[in-house]
Amino acid sequence: MTDPTVRTLGSELTILDVVQETADAVSIVFDTQIPYTPGQFLTLRVPSERTEFVARCYSLASSPVTDIHPKVTVKRTRDGYASNWLCDNVKPGSVLRVLPPSGTFGPASFEHDLVLFAGGSGVTPVISILKSALESSDSRVAVFYANRDRESIIFDAELTGLQERYRGRIVVEHWLESERGIPTDDDLRQFATAYTNRHAYICGPGPFMAAVESALQDLGVGHVHVERFASLTGDPFTLAPAAAPSGRASTVSVELDGEQHSLTWPAESTLIDVLLNAGIDAPYSCREGECGSCACTLKSGTVEPGDGTALTENDLDDGYILACQATPTSEHLEVEF
Ligand SMILES: Cc1cc2nc3c(=O)[nH]c(=O)nc-3n(C[C@H](O)[C@H](O)[C@H](O)COP(=O)(O)OP(=O)(O)OC[C@H]3O[C@@H](n4cnc5c(N)ncnc54)[C@H](O)[C@@H]3O)c2cc1C
Structure with a gap:
């Protein structure tokens, strides 16, 4: 039975068109307009009879500069689940749950060749x-x-x-x-x-x-x-309610999109869960430490960084942490996205 206190993230998008690109690849065009940058990806929730859903990322093959509607292109993976399900099942008018565009692969500006x-x-x-x-x-x-x-x-x-x-x-x-x-x-x-x-x-x-x-x-x-293309193994669409602090809790000041937020950060919660539960529109995608979408800078305080693989040694040396992995170990912290 579905737990009513668990929130489902993302939004339902209707499919405008499905284009057969090659024998084993289709493009899925969404009937919406969303802000994104070149090189970003969407995370799709793909139905499954076995596990109810799986989550998979697909890069936007459309350009925010030249295309009105966002489009992803899915190529069948041999023995894969979601890619084959998408290629076999989506049709114009189908609805898919999708997380906001995410990722930092593309150039920040086009000043370089x-x-x-x-x-x-x-x-x-x-x-x-x-x-x-x-x-x-x-x-x-x-x-x-x-x-x-x-x-x-x-x-x-x-x-x-x-x-x-x-x-x-x-x-x-x-x-x-x-x-x-x-x-x-x-x-x-x-x-x-x-x-x-x-x-x-x-x-x-x-x-x-x-x-x-x-x-x-x-x-x-x-x-x-x-x-790097890889399949997610967790469920970034489900957000459990904020855990009531059972013991130690820290305070964190978060700067995001030019705004300051002051929050209580329970020792057992990740920062991204604290932010999303407070209704703050923080960037995230896989929530497994793999994609790096929620990378932010720890300006002061200390954290247990968790198990993420998205950050390089250089990133860690530069003070980056993954909001989906980090838990607080000092009383006060400051973080900037
Ligand atoms: C940032 C990013 C961008 C990407 N962009 C693209 C892109 O633009 N285009 C593209 O084609 N790919 C892209 N990918 C790869 C894509 O996310 C998937 O990894 C790829 O489509 C393979 O997924 P799959 O489920 O078909 O295969 P697999 O993940 O190999 O499928 C096998 C997995 O599914 C499970 N499984 C099998 N049957 C079921 C079932 N019935 N129910 C539930 N689970 C089941 C298995 O246990 C196994 O874990 C991207 C990945 C990333 C990280």
Whole structure:
């Protein structure tokens, strides 16, 4: 039975259109307009007869600059659950529960030229960044896009259209494994060598991303951003009511979107649960420490940081914590988002 004190997060969005992009990928267009930045993703709640729901993230393949409606593109994962359910079941008029856009993969501004690397469905955040950069700035963009074969290229026609429209500012190299095998470090170095001063963005299967990262490291490329696709295992849609402080509780002052909030932070609660239960619109997505959406800076006080994997050693040294993992260990704390 559903616990009436448990809140369900996110909102129900109606699907406007479903587009078959390739034999195993569909785009889902939502009948809404929402603010987001290029490279961000939505988290979808996918029904299941076995577990009631599973949560999965899908990057927005639409651009907030060029497209009216937000769109995600889902590629079937072999033996996967949610991707196949979405490809088989969603239709115009279907309704899905969705968390707000999240993620920090894309550029904060388009003042730099870009070099983008996509493998398979990893093209989704990449095409959003590409379209946004071309339309809203004068920056130049080079794209390396690896696929199994010509039939599996998602957005093939759209990329051709962009090449015609923004001639001189865009280079697209299609790499087809059926013709040239899997791209090696050397192949990737050869492509990237003309773009070492650009900011790099990489999204694709693990081995592809590792090869690109290694090639860019060899070339001394300074600004490299990666987006890793993985399935969530928890349920970020469910928010249990705030635990009444059973013992020690701290006070925390939180700065978010220019506003200050003063809150009680029970020792056993995570900061994100405290904020969401207080009705504060804090950024979050997986609530498992994996996506980094709720990263914030600890300005004063101390926390038990928890088990998250989203932050690098450098992030931790810079004072970042994950609001979905951290619990307080000092009496007073100050946090800034
Ligand atoms: C930031 C981010 C962005 C992403 N963007 C994209 C994107 O743009 N496009 C894209 O295609 N993918 C994207 N992904 C990957 C996507 O979130 C999923 O990981 C992917 O679709 C595979 O999910 P799946 O459920 O099909 O496969 P799996 O996760 O491999 O499915 C197997 C899992 O489902 C469970 N399961 C099996 N049957 C059931 C059942 N009946 N009920 C409940 N559970 C079951 C199994 O126990 C197992 O844990 C992104 C991931 C991240 C983190």
